[in-house]
Amino acid sequence: MARIKTDNNLTRKEVIVTKAATLFREKGFKAASMRDLAEAVGVEAASLYNHIKSKTELLHELCFSVANRFLHKIDEVELEKNSSVEKIEKLLRFHINEMIHHYEEVYVSDREWKHLSDPYLSNFQNQRRIYRKRFAAIIEIGIKNKEIKSIDAATAVLIMLHAISGIESWHRSIKKISAEELEENMISILVGGLVNR
Amino acid sequence: MARIKTDNNLTRKEVIVTKAATLFREKGFKAASMRDLAEAVGVEAASLYNHIKSKTELLHELCFSVANRFLHKIDEVELEKNSSVEKIEKLLRFHINEMIHHYEEVYVSDREWKHLSDPYLSNFQNQRRIYRKRFAAIIEIGIKNKEIKSIDAATAVLIMLHAISGIESWHRSIKKISAEELEENMISILVGGLVNR
DNA sequence: CCTACCGATCGGTAGG
DNA sequence: CCTACCGATCGGTAGG
Secondary structure, rough: OOOOOOOOEHHHHHHHHHHHHHHHHHHOOOOOOOOHHHHOOOHHHHHOOOOOHHEEEEEEHHHHHHHHHHHHHHHHHHHHOOOOOHHHHHHHHHHOOOOHHHHHHHHHHHHHHOOOOOOOHHHHHHHHHHHHHHHHHHHHHHHOOOOOOOHHHHHHHHHHHHHHHHHHHHOOOOOOOOHHHHHHHHHHHHHHHEEEE | OOOOOOOOOOOHHHHHHHHHHHHHHHHHOOOOHHHHHHHHHOOOHHHHHHOOOHHHHHHHHHHHHHHHHHHHHHHHHOOOOOHHHHHHHHHHHHHHHHHHOOOOHHHHHHHHHHHOOHHHHHHHHHHHHHHHHHHHHHHHHHHHHHOOOOOOOOHHHHHHHHHOOOOHHHHHHHOOOOOOHHHHHHHHHHOOOOOOO
């Protein structure tokens, strides 16, 4: 029943979650109503509740599925025997590609998490904090190695992660450059800086 | 009456706008209610309407006062006889300081403008687009001069502006580094890049 | 500046 | 999956 797949290979619930991501991105979590979502899915609002428990549950699922992907990636990267700069570049490329290919979910997870309620809210904030600390630790090793210049690692993480969230603007505009060009430009600027030398 | 200044030298309306900025940042525009705002100001909700026309008017005022400050700054910077890198650095330092010292307003203007309604919405989007184009034009001149390496200027603008919005995280955390250190670190990373050479 | 109150809309439930 | 409907909350107004 609920597990039956529709034409496009998604369960009804998956369709709802996907449409919710788009709506939450467009309008924000609070401004997007369950009636909006029902219309996007093609049912009456009450019918949504046969597949989901609440509006907030949709936000949980989006936020934590994104957070898990990033945590798995950093698990993987930490184990590699690469230089710090190579590890950072791998993480950045992952972030960039997530933002390009799973735009709606990643954007919602990044901007709407504050509307989570409390067992989930502090849980999410913790995961985020831990992720950033692990990212900063990679940078700090690079600084000790003289591979990376002497900067505040937490600030560097903050810059890089927010810079990538700027892909949002690229996504909503007429895409003058391709996804590949965007990726290379971002890596070049974030790792190598602006100036010619 | 409405123009009379209170103890802290702000009119009643200015107090309302300031408190609104804080609330809109904390909860988001939609989730912050006029009753919340009334409580923060210390009056009943209905009384707010003696000083303002609507909730949306508060958002207009916040968004456009911030936008105007940035437009005036770029007017000024464009007229200077500096190199492109110097101009960019000046703009970045202005952004950083605005974000540090007028955090609430700048954050709201940056993240909540999509809740503006339509004469204002398209107006704001236009100003934003124009600002970014002028910023990108400065970078493009630097590229032609060989002062700046060959990158996509629009991507560089997007990275830099979003990176600076990351100061939000710094603002909400126990500030391990000072505002001055933050500024120098950001400029160093954004202009000079990460790697040691 | 307040009390009293409005129509609209919200997330969600009951019951079939 | 739908119809019917709920209590709560919203932005805002009337009238003093």
